[in-house]
Each structure stands twice: as structure tokens, then as C-alpha cells.
Amino acid sequence: MKKFKEEYVFAYLMIAPTIIGLIILNIWPMIQTLYLSLNTTGDFGNNTWVGLDNYKHMLTDPSVIHATINTFKYTIVSVPVGIFLSLIVAVLLNANIKGKTIYRTIYFLPMVSAPAAVAMIWRILYNGDYGIFNFLLSKIGIHGVKWLTNPTTAIFCIIVVGIWSTLGYNMVILLAGLQEIPTTLYEAAEIDGAGPIRQFFNITLPLISPTMFFVVVTTMIGSLQVFDLIFMMIDRTNSALESTQSLVYLFYKHSFVMNDKGYGSAIIMLLLIIILVITVIQLKLQKKWVHYQ
Amino acid sequence: MSVESRSGKRVIHIVLIIGAISMLTPFIWMLLTSLKTLTEATRIPPVLFPKSLKWSNYTEVTRLLPFGTFYLNTLLMIIGRVICAVIFSSMAAYAFARLEFPGKNFFFMIILIQMMVPSQIFIIPQYLLVLKLGWLNTVKALIFPGVVSAFGTFLLRQFFIGIPVELEEAAILDGCNKWQIYTKIMMPLAKSGLVALGIFTSLFAYKDLMWPLIVNMSTNKMPLAAGLASLQGQYMTHYEQIMAGSMIAIWPMLIIFIIFQKQFIQGIASTGSKS
Numbered sequence: 083m084k085k086f087k088e089e090y091v092f093a094y095l096m097i098a099p100t101i102i103g104l105i106i107l108n109i110w111p112m113i114q115t116l117y118l119s120l121n122t123t124g125d126f127g128n129n130t131w132v133g134l135d136n137y138k139h140m141l142t143d144p145s146v147i148h149a150t151i152n153t154f155k156y157t158i159v160s161v162p163v164g165i166f167l168s169l170i171v172a173v174l175l176n177a178n179i180k181g182k183t184i185y186r187t188i189y190f191l192p193m194v195s196a197p198a199a200v201a202m203i204w205r206i207l208y209n210g211d212y213g214i215f216n217f218l219l220s221k222i223g224i225h226g227v228k229w230l231t232n233p234t235t236a237i238f239c240i241i242v243v244g245i246w247s248t249l250g251y252n253m254v255i256l257l258a259g260l261q262e263i264p265t266t267l268y269e270a271a272e273i274d275g276a277g278p279i280r281q282f283f284n285i286t287l288p289l290i291s292p293t294m295f296f297v298v299v300t301t302m303i304g305s306l307q308v309f310d311l312i313f314m315m316i317d318r319t320n321s322a323l324e325s326t327q328s329l330v331y332l333f334y335k336h337s338f339v340m341n342d343k344g345y346g347s348a349i350i351m352l353l354l355i356i357i358l359v360i361t362v363i364q365l366k367l368q369k370k371w372v373h374y375q
Numbered sequence: 376m377s378v379e380s381r382s383g384k385r386v387i388h389i390v391l392i393i394g395a396i397s398m399l400t401p402f403i404w405m406l407l408t409s410l411k412t413l414t415e416a417t418r419i420p421p422v423l424f425p426k427s428l429k430w431s432n433y434t435e436v437t438r439l440l441p442f443g444t445f446y447l448n449t450l451l452m453i454i455g456r457v458i459c460a461v462i463f464s465s466m467a468a469y470a471f472a473r474l475e476f477p478g479k480n481f482f483f484m485i486i487l488i489q490m491m492v493p494s495q496i497f498i499i500p501q502y503l504l505v506l507k508l509g510w511l512n513t514v515k516a517l518i519f520p521g522v523v524s525a526f527g528t529f530l531l532r533q534f535f536i537g538i539p540v541e542l543e544e545a546a547i548l549d550g551c552n553k554w555q556i557y558t559k560i561m562m563p564l565a566k567s568g569l570v571a572l573g574i575f576t577s578l579f580a581y582k583d584l585m586w587p588l589i590v591n592m593s594t595n596k597m598p599l600a601a602g603l604a605s606l607q608g609q610y611m612t613h614y615e616q617i618m619a620g621s622m623i624a625i626w627p628m629l630i631i632f633i634i635f636q637k638q639f640i641q642g643i644a645s646t647g648s649k650s
Contacts, residue, residue: 089474089475089476089553090476090477092470092474092553092554093470093474093475093476093479094476096466096467096469096470096474096557097466097467097470097471097482099462099463099466099467099523100463100464100466100467100486100523100524100525100528101467101482101485103463103522103523104485104486104489104523104525105485106504107497107501107519107520107522107523108488108489108492108497108525109485109488109489110500111496111497111499111500111501111504112488112492112496112497114499114500114503115496115497115499115500118499118500170390171391171394174387174390174391175391177383177384177387178384179384179387179388179391181388183636185391185394185395186636186640187632187633187636188395188398188399189394189395189398190632190636190639190640191398191399191402191629191632192398192401193578194578194625194628194629194631194632194639195402195625195628195629196581196582196599196600196603196621196624196625196628197582197584197600198584198600198601198603198604198607198621198624199405199603199621199622199624199625200401202603202606202607202617202618202621203401203402203404203405203408203618203621204401205611206404206408206614206617206618207401207404211417211419212416212417212418212419212421212614214404214421217419217420217421246397246398246401249398250398251643254640254643254644255643255644255646257644258644258645303493306493307493307494307495309495309584309585310582310584310585313584313585313604314584314604314607317607317608317611330493330495330585333495334495334585337498337499338502338588338589343499346499347499350493350495350496351496353493353495354492354493354496357491357492357493358491361491
């Protein structure tokens with residue numbers, strides 16, 4: 083019995099730094115954010131209890147509604163397209179070809195670059211006057227638009243950069259999943275006369291589905307939190323700001339630029355609810371398409 | 376897939392090369408623009424190669440912003456976070472993987488909750504805490520939210536679970552206590568996991584933008600990501616200097632990645648298959 087007690091003490095000592103740290107840095111802050119969201123922050127940082135007013139205000143605040151739509155738009159386009167492209171690259175890299183390492187390195191480069199640098203080079207490429215895209219379009223007789231200040235195109239430009247930045251990351255995870263599939267399965271399918279397309283749908287896709295599920299969930303959560311690219315590519319005076327700013331961008335703006343931490347907290351609580359609901363839906367849906375061996 | 380025919384392989388290469396070109400073009404354009412004059416950088420039709428390489432863009436941008444200081448701040452931020460994450464996370468991970476104690480599931484829930492919730496939810500109170508401690512505009516503030524890592528604990532727990540229990544039992548027979556098992560057996564065996572965690576922590580710290588923007592407004596306490604972001608706006612018209620600054624900010628991580636790419640790739644791949 084004494085030995086057990088000693089083990090308990092040892093275990094608590096081992097987890098103590100992490101657990102105490104998490105309580106101070108994460109758990110207590112979560113509760114504080116919830117509390118702040120029920121307050122309004124005055125000019126001198128003083129909080130006044132307002133109950134659910136922030137939440138009520140959010141429901142009719144056009145910028146919150148737009149930011150929610152923008153966040154969804156970003157996620158709904160970038161997640162499937164991004165994962166589809168990552169899967170294609172991963173499948174191709176899983177074939178028996180030369181130069182795999184070089185390809186893998188190249189596709190991964192954006193992942194190890196500072197988002198600020200990535201955003202700035204793309205801004206220059208997208209520039210309406212001097213950008214390379216409009217120059218190339220003009221060569222084939224199309225008069226390009228000002229991509230990043232046009233409210234319809236701006237968000238899609240950001241989506242392209244988002245996909246370009248994360249493609250390599252998902253590709254690496256999917257490739258690892260593909261490599262776990264035993265080659266004997268393909269050999270057997272070949273003997274049965276199944277072509278590459280049928281092999282892909284009957285072997286690759288079901289067996290990669292657990293990895294795919296992980297990639298879908300993490301990419302989706304990441305996309306719903308999009309901030310860096312919007313912050314760096316869309317200036318505060320940009321006419322496309324309203325049609326590109328995400329919920330996290332709006333959270334940042336209200337909390338740290340306009341200094342209404344109460345309203346900022348309410349916005350981030352909204353995102354928390356959205357993420358929780360989507361994750362629960364995904365956990366329910368996974369039974370329909372994820373095949374665990 | 377077993378597309379073994381020669382023509383099949385050629386198609387694969389063509390598709391991969393087209394993809395690779397679209398991945399690389401922005402970087403090449405960044406490099407070329409960083410060596411142009413302002414007129415070359417903004418000429419229509421665009422100039423592909425500068426007439427002469429204008430290296431002075433690099434010296435000019437380092438005069439605008441203290442990149443040496445940015446490097447140092449980033450390095451200190453990374454070192455601080457990596458050391459804390461590796462030590463604290465591995466300790467907790469060992470306990471969660473191998474020890475039995477009351478409340479284990481409850482404490483593990485705390486780890487999971489932290490990982491599932493969007494990290495911005497912690498930022499306002501963390502900022503207020505840093506403010507109260509008087510740590511605004513210090514390197515301490517940059518390290519602060521990363522001193523403990525739920526993700527690291529989760530990741531290392533997976534690695535520790537994968538280590539055969541027999542090794543521990545043998546060590547107990549040799550008279551090792553639990554602490555010795557952790558330091559002498561588990562830590563060396565989980566080396567690849569520790570390296571993966573170190574890489575993740577560094578990459579995340581290097582790319583983090585919002586937190587440094589909030590806590591360190593003074594230029595000489597900024598890490599690279601935030602420092603570079605301050606070029607936006609006022610200098611945005613000087614393409615060649617912005618691109619020189621971007622080059623300065625990205626090359627260290629690119630080099631580190633190219634040298635340690637095997638560890639990078641394995642580390643990232645392990646999160647996908649083990650979760």
C-alpha cells in the first residue's frame with residue numbers, strides 16, 4: 083500500500099508543472115474570457131456587467147455576420163480543395179518514381195516560411211498595376227482586376243495562398259498514411275485485373291480514411307481560425323476588408339485595436355461554439371466514411 | 376498505386392513538376408525582386424532579371440529594421456519554449472503513459488480541452504496577466520504562453536506508450552526507481568518524439584504572429600514574424616526592400632528545414648498516424 087502512495091506522489095509531481103501551467107495559462111483564461119464576454123470594457127479598461135448584451139449585439143452586427151460568412155467561405159473552399167490537391171500529390175509521390183525527396187522538399191517550403199513573408203510576396207504577385215498575374219492575363223487579352231481590393235475576388239485570392247501554404251503539410255501526413263498500406267493489397271488487385279482508378283477507390287481511399295479524417299478535422303479547425311494572411315494581405319483601409327475579415331480578425335480588432343475586450347471575447351466565444359458544433363458533427367459523420375481496420 | 380509503365384511515370388513527373396513550379400515561383404520572384412531597383416520592381420511589362428544585382432536593398436532594409444535583434448528575439452523565444460516544452464511535457468507524458476494515480480482521467484481531460492479549443496480564447500487573459508506582471512515588451516512575454524504544452528504532452532505520451540514495458544520491468548529488477556526509468560530509459564528511447572516536439576515548437580513559435588503583435592509593440596523586442604509585419608503599410612511601396620526583408624526573415628528556417636528535413640517530415644507524419 084505504501085508503495086502505491088509513493089507512486090501517486092511521484093506521478094503528481096511529474097504532472098504538476100504542466101497541469102498548473104495549463105490551469106494558469108489556459109483553463110482559468112477560458113473562464114475569464116467567458117466572464118469578459120458578459121461585460122463591456124470601458125475606455126479605461128474597466129468592465130461593466132452587461133449580461134448577454136454582447137451576444138445580442140453580435141446577432142445584428144453586420145460585420146460579425148459578414149465575418150462569420152467569410153470564415154465559412156474560406157473554410158468551405160480551402161478545406162476540400164486543399165485536401166484534394168494534397169491527396170493527389172501524396173498519391174503521385176507514393177508511386178515508384180525518382181526524385182521523391184526533392185519534390186517533397188519543394189512542396190513543403192511554404193510551411194516553413196513566415197506567414198508575413200508569404201503574404202507580402204503574394205501581395206506583389208496579385209498587385210493590380212505591377213503584378214505578374216495581370217501582366218500574364220493582359221498577354222491573352224484579359225484586363226485583370228485589382229485582385230486584393232475587389233470585394234468579390236479578394237477572399238479567393240487569400241484562399242489560394244492558404245491552400246498553397248498548407249498543401250505540403252497535409253501531403254506529408256497523407257503520404258505517411260499511404261505508405262502504411264501493404265503493397266500486397268495492390269498486387270492482389272492487379273492479379274484480379276483492377277486498374278489504377280479502381281485500386282484507388284477500392285483500396286487506397288478506404289484504407290487512408292482514418293488519416294484523412296485526422297487531416298480534415300485539423301485543417302478545418304485551422305481554417306476556421308484564419309488570421310495571419312488576412313491581417314497581412316488586406317490593409318485596414320482596403321475596400322475589400324468587410325468581405326474578407328474573419329472572426330479571428332474581428333476578435334483581434336475589437337480586443338486589441340478598439341480595446342473592447344468584452345465584445346472581442348464574445349466574438350471568440352462564437353467561434354468556439356462554431357468549432358465545437360462542427361467537430362461534434364464530424365465525429366458523428368465519421369462512422370459513415372471512416373474505415374478503421 | 377502501381378502505375379509502373381514508363382508513360383505513366385512521365386505523366387506523374389509532369390504533374391509534379393507543374394505543381395513544384397507553382398510552389399517555387401513565389402520564392403523565386405521574391406529573390407529576384409529583392410535584387411531589383413525600385414523602377415525595375417514596378418515596371419510594366421515586368422522585368423524578370425534585374426540588370427545588375429542590387430545587394431544594397433539588403434543593407435537598406437537592415438537599416439530600416441534591426442533584423443539582428445529580430446533574429447536574437449526569435450532564437451530566445453524558440454529556445455525558451457523548446458526547453459520548457461521538452462522538459463515539462465515529457466515529465467507529464469511519462470506519468471500519463473505509465474503511472475496509475477487517482478484523477479488521471481480528469482487531468483488528461485485538461486490536456487484534451489486545451490487542444491480542442493481555439494487558442495485565441497486564451498489570449499486576452501494571457502495578455503492581461505503579462506500586463507499585470509509588467510512583462511510587456513520583454514522576451515519573457517514571447518515565451519510565456521509556450522512554457523507548458525498540452526500538444527507536447529499528448530504527442531510524447533503516444534511515444535512513451537509505444538515503448539515496450541519489458542524494458543522498464545528489466546530496469547526495476549536492476550534496482551532503478553521511477554525517476555531513473557524516466558531519465559535513463561524513457562527519455563533516450565523517445566528521442567525521435569522529443570526531436571519532433573522540438574521542431575513543432577520551433578516552427579510554431581517562429582510563425583506565431585498575433586501574440587508578438589499584442590505583447591511586444593516596441594521594435595527591439597519583436598521576433599522576426601512581427602518585425603517583418605511592421606514593414607507592411609508605410610514601406611509597402613518599396614517592393615524591393617520588402618522582398619529583401621522577407622528573404623532575410625525566411626532563409627534561416629529554410630536552411631534548418633533542408634538540413635533536418637528527415638526529422639521534420641517524420642515528426643509531422645507521426646502526428647497523423649498516431650492520433
